[in-house]
Amino acid sequence: MISIDLDPMTGLPRGATRTTPFTLEGHPAGHSGRRLKVAMIGAGFSGIIAGIRIDQRLKNVDLDIFEKNHEVGGTWFENSYPGLSCDIPAHCYSLTFEPNYRWSHFYASGREILGYLKGVAAKYKLERFLRFGHKLSAAQWNEETKQWHLSFDLVDEQGNKHGETEKVADVVIQGMGGLSRWDWPSIEGIHDFKGTKYHSAAYPAGPEAEQGKTVAVIGSGSSSIQIVPALQPYAKRVDNFVRGQAWIATPFASTELLKRSPDASNYAFTEEEKTRFEQDPEYYHEFRLSMERELNGVHGVTLRDSELQTGAVEAFRELMQKKLAAKPHIAKAFIPNFAVGCRRLTPGPGYLEALVEPNVDFISTGIKRITETGIETVDGQHREYDTIVCATGFDTTFTPRIPIIGRNGTNVQHLWGDKYPYPSHYLSMAIGPDHPNFFVINGPNSSLGSGSLLVLFEKEVDYIVDSIDKMLRENITTMAVKQEAVDDWMEYTHEYFKGTVFSTKCRSWYKRGLEEGPVCALWPGSALHAIQVLAHPRWEDFTYEASNSNRFGWVGNGWSKEEVEGGDTAYYLDAIDQPPVPQ
Template sequence: MAPSIAIIGSGFGGLAAAIALKKRGFDDLVIFEKADEVGGVWRENTYPGAACDVPSPFYSFSFAPNPRWPHRFSRQPAILDYIRGIARDYDVRRHIRFGTEVTGAAFDDASGRWTVRLGTGDTVVVDVLVSAVGQLSRPAFPSIEGRDSFAGPNFHSAQWDHDVDLAGKRVAVIGTGASAIQFVPEIQPEVGSLTVFQRSAPYIIPRPDREFSALHHRVFEKLPVTELVERGTWYGVTEGLSVAWVYAKPLAAAIKAISKFHMRRQTRAKPGLFDKIWPDYAIGCKRILFSDNYLPALAEPNVEVCTDRIAAITPAGVRTADGREHEVDVIIWGTGFATTEFLAPMRITGTGGHPLEREWRTGAHAYYGLTVPRFPNLVLMYGPNTNTGGGSIIYFLEAQAEYLADYVGHLAATGSALTVRPEVERAYDTRIQAELTGSVWSRCSSWYRQADGRITTNWPLLGIQYKNQARFDAADYEAVSV
């Protein structure tokens, strides 16, 4: 009998899982989506300038190339359109229950099945539970005194309030990560003044973007090999970043030199700016960012970069550690996501009612980021230690979806619930953490790390090594007696 499967989330991860399962003939699927449309982070992030920092020919499914990308680095609307098209073309939409949030799930030892609790108060019982909520779905806010005391409008970049008119306003941007470097150049010409509060400067390198013309589209359509070459080229470039961080210090030094030249050249118009925005940590420790317009925006007369520590948020604005009060009309939080909490706030319990938060009390861990001891028939997409410091997460998601399909295929053949052997997962985690301990990502504070320094997000090697290693082997698992 074919297993019944529930998938949480309909972003790239959820769609990859559903399509891989359907290709294997597993059609007893339900996908729970709390929103009213597919898309995940590409549905939620609608801030001005929202775009991907991985070229679209590589940031897309290998089985579904898109010859009509409008840009090499596509903007949010084009990526969302692509995701919608995937859901339609691969017959996934009929499996989705929109407007349905999952609040928790419990494994039942007697039946060997999962009971999934929904925000409506209903429950659904399935054989296999797949979490595809990702690592970048929950906006994070720093712990700053008085954060809720500001009298004016304030919002996170991932929850952009398009009803707030920024024209002529005094605006504070807190944070200088991947989102901020995209929206700051978009709002800078519009606002009266812009104060960018920078805690840690990013390394920035040129963004080799281009608009794909009608001729490009025709060539990609008539000669699909050309799009394959474009994909392969960008796979090589992004994998090269991973090579630099993991294996080749001279290559990392060369990338740093390129970044320094680029950043110095783009800040010449404002004396002293380069000294403020040049990073003080090892290159690669945080994700490299691609931009040609962020630094020129910072160099404009109506922009100030403030590197003083924020002491408090006040009703009037932002007070820094030097005692200065920065009065503003609007605060925009560009402070990223709660990346190390994974399935939170859902409450998940495994065998014997064992809570997932207890299993992960010292940090999230999973076998190839996919399966956790004592949690049978639970598979995670984009789970612990499967983020990439240089490449495309979709490349990883495709490998994970194939693993999931093999896993479910074995379940269908044996009829038994499976849990990863604790000693197998423990040995794997020990190996991965050993690799990470000496890695560049251990050399600074970033969203890759927990407060205690454990790195729970990143894969420490190359993407191709993950794809080759993360293959389902029944010997790694044991049946759960029911």
């Protein structure tokens, strides 16, 4: 055995010296008095959850929530197209700690969800932290000051720039969302059209604006599937241009709801039901439990050749053929030959029914170009329109449109755009060792193939809040994930998806709009899997820099906060974890 002679005064080998002298920090354990500036980017669900939890759980934090719009809501503020609604039951699309007992319908409209978000933000008085009209234009890490320098364009309510400003932050949380960046489709002549032209992400009019008009809707994603049935009763004619295929699922309905109505798609809660939800919390809790359990019970459908997958293909094909019986050519062109869930699955209430209406045409012939008066397809036919609606989706590459430059000049635009064929990350929330103190909510591989997305957002926020708390408690100046942890997580992620339907051949935003490629949008597992993985941070996967050369400098001067400030010096007796006695 090797014996090392230690100096009892320093704890170091005899003769060894510190490179810098150590002195006790004059504060109680874990309470240096240091404050952290935290910048939250975005005021959608992510920003609202983060604002509430940071305010609740962290002291010595100066929080700013920067939002480019002039209201909260994120994607639910920016999207307002006809028929907009959530394809998750409304009571499952609510924060766990802030239920809404008074949803009007089983599937809530976008307008109602926006109202819910505004109400939550107002209840928790987030206006203290909100900085509207701030559009992030660049972020750069300063290694000397250990801070992020943030550049913002100041924009008015129409999005027009009228100035610039600079801010610094010790910690940045990105919550800008993936369903807010849109572009016009790359179709020849798209800007030559002389009629009315909308993108689904910037649709300022209601369906009544198309009264008596001829309308073209381009796309077959979830937006198009909601827009077509919304316009059909008003328009003289609606032509839906569809280049791909999609599964239209039966609307989700809990067993509890099916007892009341065979059709959940348009189910409206009665005043009596809303009142009972409010007045009987136990009843409401059981109601929501039943729905969430069933949502979490369909994860098996995402696995290749599973019994649930086979059953879903048969059931959905039968459903679609039945609803499209009046126009069988649509069923032939539209029913997929790929697995259920390979593309995002949507219940699409009323969509198939609208397609068989006399004033709706389904056009699967490819578009050659857009003219001043309409659309020409590759077979030479030209159709004229008053309005063209581009329901062609969003930029889902995850590559930021602004430079986010960390250590060594590492720009996320290049890291996630050129260096790898996929956005590399750690548990969807951290980028890599060159981007310390930078966290992401709803980042790559953060959506769900099944289950409640908002619960995942809440758990990501909990993880990030715990990380900031550690930085405050231990007086950490930088916290950065190790590259080997990023590499191991990405290896796990890619291996997992090999056994799922998401990696089969179909064009999907899950794969950044490609038919084949790495799955970049979805969590590699079920919703419950994500909750359990994020429950306990792996602090060993990070590197840290402390303000003191001694890693235990943060323990202070030997006193506790309770002794110094006059608190309860026997507080531990009120927090006893009493073990059960075995019988």
